[in-house]
Structure formats: structure tokens, C-alpha cells
Amino acid sequence: MNAIAEVRYLPHAQFEQLEIRLDTEYGVMWHFMKPKLRPVFNLQLLAELRAFHGSIEQQAGMTWENGQESRINYLVLGSKVPGVYNLGGDLTLFRDAITKKDRERLMEYGRKCIDNMYPWSRNFDLPLTTVALVEGDALGGGFECALSASVLVAEESTRMGFPEVLFNLFPGMGAYSFLARKIGRRATEELISGGNLYTARQLYDMGVVDVLAPDGAGEAAVYSFIRKHSKAANGRRAIEMVRREIEPVTREELMRVVEIWADTALRLTERDLRMMDRIVRAQSKGTELEVIATNITPLQLAS
Numbered sequence: 001m002n003a004i005a006e007v008r009y010l011p012h013a014q015f016e017q018l019e020i021r022l023d024t025e026y027g028v029m030w031h032f033m034k035p036k037l038r039p040v041f042n043l044q045l046l047a048e049l050r051a052f053h054g055s056i057e058q059q060a061g062m063t064w065e066n067g068q069e070s071r072i073n074y075l076v077l078g079s080k081v082p083g084v085y086n087l088g089g090d091l092t093l094f095r096d097a098i099t100k101k102d103r104e105r106l107m108e109y110g111r112k113c114i115d116n117m118y119p120w121s122r123n124f125d126l127p128l129t130t131v132a133l134v135e136g137d138a139l140g141g142g143f144e145c146a147l148s149a150s151v152l153v154a155e156e157s158t159r160m161g162f163p164e165v166l167f168n169l170f171p172g173m174g175a176y177s178f179l180a181r182k183i184g185r186r187a188t189e190e191l192i193s194g195g196n197l198y199t200a201r202q203l204y205d206m207g208v209v210d211v212l213a214p215d216g217a218g219e220a221a222v223y224s225f226i227r228k229h230s231k232a233a234n235g236r237r238a239i240e241m242v243r244r245e246i247e248p249v250t251r252e253e254l255m256r257v258v259e260i261w262a263d264t265a266l267r268l269t270e271r272d273l274r275m276m277d278r279i280v281r282a283q284s285k286g287t288e289l290e291v292i293a294t295n296i297t298p299l300q301l302a303s
Contacts, residue, residue, distance in 0.1 A: 027073030034080040061126040078133035088140025110258035147178040154200035161197040167275040172261025
């Protein structure tokens with residue numbers, strides 16, 4: 001199947017940092033991030049995601065194409081940035097807020113992230129399934145975003161990880177909550193505190209990635225998953241609901257962690273902030289990411 005040929009573009013979707021299209025045959029709403037300047041969750045991208053998802057909630061998972069009503073069965077979030085899913089939080093904003101001791105600005109950014117992530121993690125309490133399609137590097141908040149989907153599909157050589165420990169912080173928008181439900185507390189803390197990058201193949205073996213795709217076949221893997229899932233979608237979505245009941249991630253929990261994150265960020269030293277600056281430069285260049293994440297260890301930072 002040629003996935004692109006099956007897709008129709010929505011004429012009413014007017015966003016600067018999102019590209020949206022609809023496959024009416026399978027009821028798949030695709031949306032792809034294309035952030036400006038750096039591939040991170042800037043405030044405009046967060047606002048556009050919330051506005052788009054809010055419209056889906058308001059319409060109870062229904063949409064209209066050429067005057068015909070269609071149900072959204074699968075909502076897929078990917079990226080249009082070559083080689084990158086998302087590199088995480090807006091570190092330039094973080095650094096400015098930390099320098100000015102502006103806790104409320106950090107909290108407000110965290111709230112905007114949770115406003116997006118929490119309903120997404122619950123499938124918006126609608127009969128649809130959220131899918132993260134990772135075809136490039138997902139670091140920090142980008143990895144958290146992927147983890148919060150009901151299904152994480154990733155091409156096998158893509159890399160994911162949490163570099164926050166390298167500048168003496170931690171990922172505060174859901175990493176621990178979502179990972180611990182999947183792989184347990186011990187493995188979660190090892191993954192978060194190590195500051196390492198992992199391939200999707202490694203994360204699949206750990207139980208983090210749900211569907212592993214060959215490189216270049218991410219969209220095909222999503223369709224393969226959808227065809228299998230849709231054969232018993234009623235039962236499978238019930239299982240997704242049961243998962244959320246048995247191991248719930250609440251908005252209150254996520255916001256309590258954001259408070260810890262903001263207070264921790266305000267205690268960063270000048271040395272920590274200089275390392276954050278290095279990560280910002282890496283986010284801009286892309287090519288330095290592996291060097292920073294693999295060659296600088298927490299032990300080196302402490303020395």
C-alpha cells in the first residue's frame with residue numbers, strides 16, 4: 001500500500017507548525033510536527049497541538065471531509081523534520097526563566113505540556129487510539145511525548161533518551177510516570193539517570209517501544225498495526241481503558257512532578273547552565289547530539 005496515496009488533506013487545517021492529513025478509508029488522522037528554528041516544543045507548537053486536539057475532543061472524534069462525516073479511529077503524531085522526531089523542551093526559555101528566578105514561567109510551560117500530554121495519554125477519553133510515529137531522534141520532552149501515546153511505533157535505528165541529567169536536571173513532563181508503568185521503577189531510573197541514547201531496537205527489547213519498524217518503513221508499520229488492531233478494535237480499546245484504570249497516570253500526578261522539576265531547575269548552577277547551552281547548540285546543529293549524550297557522563301560533570 002502506498003500510504004500517501006490513501007491520504008486526503010484537510011482544507012480547513014491552518015497551522016504553521018503542524019501538517020495534517022486524513023485517511024478516510026481507515027479513519028486515520030495524521031499530524032506531523034514541523035517546528036520553526038529548532039525542532040523542540042516551542043510555545044506556538046504546544047498551542048497548535050492543544051488547539052488541534054481540542055477540536056477533536058469538541059467534535060467527539062468526528063471530522064468532515066468534502067461534506068462527509070468521518071470518524072477518527074487512530075490519531076498519529078509524527079514529524080516532518082528529517083532525522084528528528086522532537087528534541088524536547090525549549091531550553092532557551094528554561095535558561096532565561098532560571099536566570100531570572102521565574103518559577104511561574106517554568107510552571108506555565110510545564111502546564112502547557114501537561115495540557116497536551118494528559119488527554120493524549122488517555123486517548124482523549126474517546127473511542128480512538130493515539131499513536132506516536134518516531135522516525136527520527138526523540139530526546140527529553142520528545143521522548144516523553146512518544147511515551148505518552150497508547151502505541152509507540154519507531155524505526156529501529158532511531159535514537160531516544162533523556163539528556164537532562166547532563167545539566168543536572170531530570171525530564172519533568174511525564175517520563176517517570178509513563179516509563180514506570182511500562183518497565184518498572186528500577187529500569188525507569190536507570191534509563192532517566194544515565195543520560196544515554198538508546199536505539200529503538202534496544203528500547204523495543206526493554207519493552208518501551210511497542211512496534212518496531214525497519215528504517216524507512218514507519219508509516220507502513222503504522223498501517224500494519226492498524227489493520228491488525230482494527231480487526232478487534234472494540235476489545236483492544238477496552239484493554240487500553242483497563243490499562244488506564246489499573247495503572248492510571250493522573251493529571252495531578254503529572255503536575256506535582258512539574259512542580260518538583262521547576263524547583264529543581266531553579267537550583268541549577270552556572271556550570272549546569274553552561275552545559276545546557278551546549279545542548280541548545282546541539283539542538284540547533286543536530287550533529288553534536290550523540291557526542292554530547294555519549295561522551296559526557298554525570299561523573300565527568302561532577303568533576
